[in-house]
Amino acid sequence: MKVKVAILGCSGRMGRNLIQAAVEHKSIELVGGSVRKGSSFEDFDLGELAGIGAIGKQTSTDLQALAAADVLIDFTAIESTLEHLKWCQQHKKALVIGTTGFSEPQIEIIQTAAKTMPVILAPNTSVGVNLLFKLLEVTAKAIGDYTDIEIFEAHHRFKKDAPSGTAMKMGQVIADTLGRDLNKVAVYGREGITDERDGNTIGFATIRAGDIVGEHTAYFADLGERIELTHKASSRMTFALGAMRAAFWLSEAEAGFYDMQDVLGLKD
Ligand SMILES: NC(=O)C1=CN([C@@H]2O[C@H](COP(=O)(O)OP(=O)(O)OC[C@H]3O[C@@H](n4cnc5c(N)ncnc54)[C@H](OP(=O)(O)O)[C@@H]3O)[C@@H](O)[C@H]2O)C=CC1
Numbered sequence: 432m433k434v435k436v437a438i439l440g441c442s443g444r445m446g447r448n449l450i451q452a453a454v455e456h457k458s459i460e461l462v463g464g465s466v467r468k469g470s471s472f473e474d475f476d477l478g479e480l481a482g483i484g485a486i487g488k489q490t491s492t493d494l495q496a497l498a499a500a501d502v503l504i505d506f507t508a509i510e511s512t513l514e515h516l517k518w519c520q521q522h523k524k525a526l527v528i529g530t531t532g533f534s535e536p537q538i539e540i541i542q543t544a545a546k547t548m549p550v551i552l553a554p555n556t557s558v559g560v561n562l563l564f565k566l567l568e569v570t571a572k573a574i575g576d577y578t579d580i581e582i583f584e585a586h587h588r589f590k591k592d593a594p595s596g597t598a599m600k601m602g603q604v605i606a607d608t609l610g611r612d613l614n615k616v617a618v619y620g621r622e623g624i625t626d627e628r629d630g631n632t633i634g635f636a637t638i639r640a641g642d643i644v645g646e647h648t649a650y651f652a653d654l655g656e657r658i659e660l661t662h663k664a665s666s667r668m669t670f671a672l673g674a675m676r677a678a679f680w681l682s683e684a685e686a687g688f689y690d691m692q693d694v695l696g697l698k699d
């Protein structure tokens with residue numbers, strides 16, 4: 432039987448890719464999608480919105496129109512995701528969250544809700560980035576204690592949060608592996624007389640330019656050699672397909688707080 436899925440925030444860059452991925456997925460039935468109240472895309476055909484031709488299902492600003500869904504997928508914005516979370520909890524729906532930029536207290540709100548509903552929170556739903564997280568763990572374990580660790584990320588000009596959710600998670604994975612507290616060792620950008628580099632720190636550098644879909648590199652640099660682990664996304668469809676995998680997996684999960692490592696079987 433197909434998993435019934437609804438997409439939140441259908442008019443967004445990810446929303447449109449998610450519609451296409453859901454329509455093309457053999458084990459998923461797209462039952463509806465939302466747009467923000469006041470959006471000019473209200474009552475729009477979902478397929479038209481995604482550029483794949485009409486599919487006979489319309490966007491709605493009323494979440495009740497999505498009541499037939501088992502799993503909702505949310506790549507929107509912080510405040511709207513937290514609203515959607517409440518609705519899903521009240522209506523016993525599972526929720527895949529791809530939105531990034533949450534503060535620690537906001538993540539705690541999501542974790543608390545996940546005690547009574549299945550939730551995946553994944554700053555990056557691509558298979559490649561989640562494999563990269565594993566490679567970071569292995570590399571940090573082997574050489575992280577004596578190399579300089581820096582994380583670089585590049586995204587399109589429209590992105591609102593920085594560093595990206597993926598870069599933050601990369602830092603978290605490395606800090607956890609090395610037993611460091613990311614809040615204490617993170618350095619976000621450098622300017623002026625910065626003094627010599629403190630070997631304990633994890634640096635973050637961000638650029639925003641044009642239509643870059645998403646690029647992430649972790650540097651583990653010693654004197655004489657360095658390792659660079661890079662992921663480059665060239666299409667948002669990679670995130671959308673990963674989100675479908677996540678929705679399918681979550682439809683069979685108990686209440687709990689999960690990530691893509693659970694979905695892909697990459698947890699130790
Ligand atoms: N986890 C992952 O793999 C990925 C995560 N992301 C993250 O996903 C999020 C969205 O990214 P992107 O698609 O590029 O951003 P967009 O700005 O293109 O899309 C966000 C969409 O959310 C809509 N929205 C806002 N509030 C509501 C609401 N209450 N109800 C319904 N829709 C709403 C906006 O509508 P409107 O336009 O009308 O304001 C907009 O269409 C970001 O946080 C980004 O970092 C992005 C790519 C991959």
Ligand SMILES: O=C(O)C1=N[C@H](C(=O)O)C[C@H](O)C1
Pocket residue numbers: 531554555586590591594595596597598644645646
């Ligand atoms: O906003 C984006 O576009 C992306 N956001 C995610 C993040 O913040 O890590 C994932 C991806 O790189 C694209």
